[in-house]
Amino acid sequence: MYVLHVANKNYSSWSLRPWVLMRTLGIPFEERVNPLPTGSSWNVYRQLSPNGRMPCLVDDGWAVWDSFAIVEYLAERHPGVWPADAKARAWARSAAAEMHSGFNALRGVCSMSCGVRVELFEISGALKHDLFRLGDLWNDGLARFGGPFLAGNRFSAVDAFFAPVAFRLKSYGLVVDGIAAGYPKRLLELPAMREWYASALAETWREPDHDAEICAAGAIVEDLRATA
Known part of the structure; x- marks a missing residue:
């Protein structure tokens, strides 16, 4: 195994x-x-x-x-793991690769922490650009392949690559426009995502550098994690 x-x-x-x-x-x-x-x-x-x-x-x-x-x-x-259709597979790989190597402002400002809710001090131009591109990409995939997932009617690797973004948007209260607005909620409702989230909240470990990054970006207004 x-x-x-x-x-x-x-x-x-x-x-x-x-x-x-x-x-x-x-x-x-x-x-x-x-x-x-x-x-x-x-x-x-x-x-x-x-x-x-x-x-x-x-x-x-x-x-x-x-x-x-x-x-x-x-x-x-x-x-x-990837869509069976060749064009959908090529699109999915391209989108996953873009997530893997891009969206630097979203990564840098909105460090993932499933169990906190944060009010950002500011939304920079770079972060606005990343959010625009994120919505643009999601809207394209959902419209092109018919949803409910990015490359068609089945969850695949491209959705897995954007799964952390769903947690980030929830933690920092961020949204995207168009039909893509409902996509993060769809990811969060997956049984596997619920399982991950429950385990994340139950963790008592803290990593000071990650927490410091979050506090530098905004004010923590709610911490749902188990007591450290």
């Missing part, structure tokens, strides 16, 4: 991607949660993952790291 190493569920957007994909598609795996260390994760995570980061998938002793590589590894072994 696969072993999937993930970091704290409250913070780790990268870990969520393969986790929610495997859960939703019914790909069996053993989960191992490895709390984020304070400061550099290299010395701790290097023992589990070649790049010293989470997530890392281990298959019969063989490590596959980075969320995109993990998804592609799974796609070679399991149906339904």
Whole structure:
């Protein structure tokens, strides 16, 4: 059976991607949660993952790291990871790759923390641009392929790549326009997303650097996490 190493569920957007994909598609795996260390994760995570980061998938002793590589590894072994239609698959890969390498303002300002609600001090031009592009991309996929997911009627890897964004939008009270406005709620209502969220709220671990990033961006108006 696969072993999937993930970091704290409250913070780790990268870990969520393969986790929610495997859960939703019914790909069996053993989960191992490895709390984020304070400061550099290299010395701790290097023992589990070649790049010293989470997530890392281990298959019969063989490590596959980075969320995109993990998804592609799974796609070679399991149906339904990407859409069957070639054009939908190309669009889905393009959108997932854009999320993987882009949206820097959204990532930088709105650090993922599932259990907090934050009022941002400001919404910068760069963040507004990312939100516009996010809505533009989602509206395109939903209209082009008919929904309810980004590349058609089935959850696939492209939805997994945007699953952390649904938590970010909820935490920071952000919205997108058009038919895409309902898409984050659709993701949050998935059983796997509910399971991840419940586990995130139950965690008592805190990572000071992540929390400091959040406090620098805005005021925490509600903290739903278990007491540290």
